[in-house]
Amino acid sequence: xxxxxxxxxxxxxxxxxxxxxxxxxxxxxxxxxxxxxxxxxxxxxxxxxxxxxxxxxxxxxxxxxxxxxxxxxxxxxxxxxxxxxxxxxxxxxxxxxxxxxxxxxxxxxxxxxxxxxxxxxxxxxxxxxxxxxxxxxxxxxxxxxxxxxxxxxxxxxxxxxxxxxxxxxxxxxxxxxxxxxxxxxxxxxxxxxxxxxxxxxxxxxxxxxxxxxxxxxxxxxxxxxxxxxxxxxxxxxxxxxxxxxxxxxxxxxxxxxxxxxxxxxxxxxxxxxxxxxxxxxxxxxxxxxxxxxxxxxxxxxxxxxxxxxxxxxxxxxxxxxxxxxxxxxxxxxxxxxxxxxxxxxxxxxxxxxxxxxxxxxxxxxxxxxxxxxxxxxxxxxxxxxxxxxxxxxxxxxx
Amino acid sequence: xxxxxxxxxxxxxxxxxxxxxxxxxxxxxxxxxxxxxxxxxxxxxxxxxxxxxxxxxxxxxxxxxxxxxxxxxxxxxxxxxxxxxxxxxxxxxxxxxxxxxxxxxxxxxxxxxxxxxxxxxxxxxxxxxxxxxxxxxxxxxxxxxxxxxxxxxxxxxxxxxxxxxxxxxxxxxxxxxxxxxxxxxxxxxxxxxxxxxxxxxxxxxxxxxxxxxxxxxxxxxxxxxxxxxxxxxxxxxxxxxxxxxxxxxxxxxxxxxxxxxxxxxxxxxxxxx
Numbered sequence: 239x240x241x242x243x244x245x246x247x248x249x250x251x252x253x254x255x256x257x258x259x260x261x262x263x264x265x266x267x268x269x270x271x272x273x274x275x276x277x278x279x280x281x282x283x284x285x286x287x288x289x290x291x292x293x294x295x296x297x298x299x300x301x302x303x304x305x306x307x308x309x310x311x312x313x314x315x316x317x318x319x320x321x322x323x324x325x326x327x328x329x330x331x332x333x334x335x336x337x338x339x340x341x342x343x344x345x346x347x348x349x350x351x352x353x354x355x356x357x358x359x360x361x362x363x364x365x366x367x368x369x370x371x372x373x374x375x376x377x378x379x380x381x382x383x384x385x386x387x388x389x390x391x392x393x394x395x396x397x398x399x400x401x402x403x404x405x406x407x408x409x410x411x412x413x414x415x416x417x418x419x420x421x422x423x424x425x426x427x428x429x430x431x432x433x434x435x436x437x438x439x440x441x442x443x444x445x446x447x448x449x450x451x452x453x454x455x456x457x458x459x460x461x462x463x464x465x466x467x468x469x470x471x472x473x474x475x476x477x478x479x480x481x482x483x484x485x486x487x488x489x490x491x492x493x494x495x496x497x498x499x500x501x502x503x504x505x506x507x508x509x510x511x512x513x514x515x516x517x518x519x520x521x522x523x524x525x526x527x528x529x530x531x532x533x534x535x536x537x538x539x540x541x542x543x544x545x546x547x548x549x550x551x552x553x554x555x556x557x558x559x560x561x562x563x564x565x566x567x568x569x570x571x572x573x574x575x576x577x578x579x580x581x582x583x584x585x586x587x588x589x590x591x592x593x594x595x596x597x598x599x600x601x602x603x604x605x606x607x608x609x610x611x612x613x614x615x616x617x618x619x620x621x622x623x624x625x626x627x628x629x630x631x632x633x634x635x636x
Numbered sequence: 637x638x639x640x641x642x643x644x645x646x647x648x649x650x651x652x653x654x655x656x657x658x659x660x661x662x663x664x665x666x667x668x669x670x671x672x673x674x675x676x677x678x679x680x681x682x683x684x685x686x687x688x689x690x691x692x693x694x695x696x697x698x699x700x701x702x703x704x705x706x707x708x709x710x711x712x713x714x715x716x717x718x719x720x721x722x723x724x725x726x727x728x729x730x731x732x733x734x735x736x737x738x739x740x741x742x743x744x745x746x747x748x749x750x751x752x753x754x755x756x757x758x759x760x761x762x763x764x765x766x767x768x769x770x771x772x773x774x775x776x777x778x779x780x781x782x783x784x785x786x787x788x789x790x791x792x793x794x795x796x797x798x799x800x801x802x803x804x805x806x807x808x809x810x811x812x813x814x815x816x817x818x819x820x821x822x823x824x825x826x827x828x829x830x831x832x833x834x835x836x837x838x839x840x841x842x843x844x845x846x847x848x849x850x851x852x853x854x855x856x857x858x859x860x861x862x863x864x865x866x867x868x869x870x871x872x873x874x875x876x877x878x879x880x881x882x883x884x885x886x887x888x889x890x891x892x893x894x895x896x897x898x899x900x901x902x903x904x905x906x907x908x909x
Contacts, residue, residue: 403818407807507805507859507891544805545858546891603861 297489304485308562311478312357312569313459318472319361325469332368335375335428340633342376346383347630350390352527354479355380356563360575370431373578377563378420378427379630381556384527385413386626393623403613408548410609412531413626415552418605419589427585436577436584483562487529510550510594517554525562530555549602553590557583637664637788640721642712642746644670645684652727652757653691655904659725659755659764661791666692666699669715671708678703709745716750722788725755728898744895747879747907753786754879759903763873764792769800769850770863770877770897773835779878780839782908784846789906792874793843798850799870800839802832803862822854860896867903875901879909 332338338359346355359376362368368376388409396405430436462471508516521530531552560583567575593601612622641656643649653668660666668688672681685701692699704711716724728743747754757763771779780800783789804818817830825833836852843850855862867875877894898905 401816411807507893508889509891512889543807545807546805548807602858606858 300485301489304482304489307478307482307485308565309569310455310458311475311482312361312566313455314462314471314475314478315358315361316364316475316570317459317463318468318470318475319358319367320365321468322472332362332372332376334636335369335372336633336636338368338372339375339379340630340636342379343383343630344379344634346380347386347627349476349480350387351480351483352380352384352559353483353525353562354476355383356560356579357479357566358476360563360566360570360572360579363575363578364570364572370574370578371428373575374427374431374581375424377560377579377582378424379633381416381420381559382413382626382630384559385409385416385531388412388531396619402616402619406613406619407609408531408543410612410622411548411605412552414605414608415549416556418601419553419556419586419593423582423585423589426588427581430581430585431578436581483526487526507544507546510598513547513550514554514590514594517551517556518558519554521555522558522561527555527559530559545606546602549605550594550598553593557586557590560586637661637723638667638719638721639664640667640669640712640716640719640724640752641688642669642671642708642724642726643684643688644708645680645687646727646729648727648729648758649688650727651761652725653688654761655757655763656725656755657691658762659788659792660692661788664788667715667719667721668699668701669704669712670702671704671706671711673705673707675705678705709742709749712742712746713749713751716746716752721752722786723753723755724750725757728756728758741899743898747895747898748892751909753782753789753909754907756898756901756905756907758901760873763904765796766870766872767793767796767798767874767876768863768867768870768872769798769839770875771800771802771835771839772859772878772893773802773832775878778839779876779908780842782878783876784842786908789876789908790846790848793846793848798843798848799872800836800843800850800852801863801866802836802852802854803859804832804854804856805859818856820854822852825854826852859893860900863897864900867901872903874904874906876906876908879907 332341342355342359345358346352349355356377359368359373359380362376363370363373389406389412390409392405392407392409396402459471462474466474517530521527524530560579563579563582564576567579612618637660639656639660641653643653656666668685670681670685670688672678681703682701685703689699689701702715704715706714712724712726724746726743726746728741743756747756769779769783777785783793802822806818817825817828817832820828820830822833822836826837827833832854836854840850840852853866855866857865863875863877866872875897877897879894894907898907
């Protein structure tokens, strides 16, 4: 039984534990380190220096580990996907771009991340399971599903009795901006691919990278191929890619901006293109939309972020979110995969630029009004949740 | 009080003249400025200026006319800077939005560079009956302090109804943050002593010290949209905003909300500095 915000509510124990675990994962924590003894001044400085260097070394190690795991994961997924192709072709029938759109969408829901699904799409392209067009739509679907994690966290807070508006607004805004811009970019990207206008943008990893991969990764993938069934190789690759993103997340500095100058500047109203570039830049560096959107959390110094700044920031993040997918395409040594990903980036850039230049104010109003409608009542929110769940299912069944 | 009224003879300038004549006190010294592009238009410029003079009744203070040559925006700003005026009044034609964005407008340039308060006159002829003062909480001194600095502004407020508006544009990014303040009205915010509530309470106290009994309001949403919506809903004739003059990286990176309000409002806007 769920009551209105502010009242005691009944919830199952498993839900409480899961929500706490998820909220710990997604919220920035400001933990103060504690020492087991009372140090002298010099000893304290030395200890702090050692701890700082130790933390830096640990982060460097995590970064290297995440890169190695990422490369290994791509290799394993390629190996596994090549043998799984007949099974997936018969089970899911991804021959239609609409079905692959729905598949990528649901898959991203399942694993609560878009980048691994995009990498999977490229491996399917590499094995011939997907056409370039279906790969394009599957990657697009992965973007729709990727914002689900932000919504889910908000929804769990609603179940815990928090304000619906406070909990859901950011997630809904991220989802709506992503969905609307990708929907408009979809036909543009399809035209770019079908007309061959992106054919000039083909790139693959050069001989040096290939040689390094042959020496380091290929023996591991060969070992896995010899000892594991195809589905296990694929699943292992998928798990490793998620682990690599997780490790990469831990490498990034903790942002504690409670009342810093940066927190204060977050309250100013910036020009839309400035926030667009900021969102693109932060996502380019972090290679994760969940990080670049999650960083809005510590930036809300008093707990608030200005409406005027959020939407262009999300739009920028949606352009450079494909950087890790570009890397995956290069590692696969598949020039066509690179072209498909570039078609995504180019189409999103075109749509974002057109919106920002020509129709930004009406677009901004529409997005904010839509979000307000969704959070107005439980019925509206439920309707919206059902919609984003049913649409990918319907697409798969087309 | 010294008032500079810029006119080009067009319909929007006529509207500005009507409004300026309504707002001017009997002892106001009015200078009517017409800017012409070249010397060949001198006769036309003088005609426009003399026609504008007729808007002022003989007992309405001293009226002089001036004709300057050059680019209108720059000439108006130069005259405002050299003449020591208390208020500059200018009309605005309905802007072609894309053209204004690409080329810029005279009003935009004047609003950005004039050294004195600027009244962009449009809409009703007697705008000072209901005044909406928009306080963002930023800028030093505050818009209320600036408003109280000008006796002519206080005279308008004494004869009309004054409302102070603060727009909260924030949304939460953290699920754990209390969201009640995002829907609260001014009374609730003042009760809980939130920063916005404190701002509005201070504004009301300051205006009360000036002898003005003001209403305070809070709206939630996009700043520009909410200011314009409140002005429309409340039937205000005059919107008062502060000019946050920015330089360097700030002018490059930050949005100019004052300019957006000026270009989208269908009623008079007073830009204080």
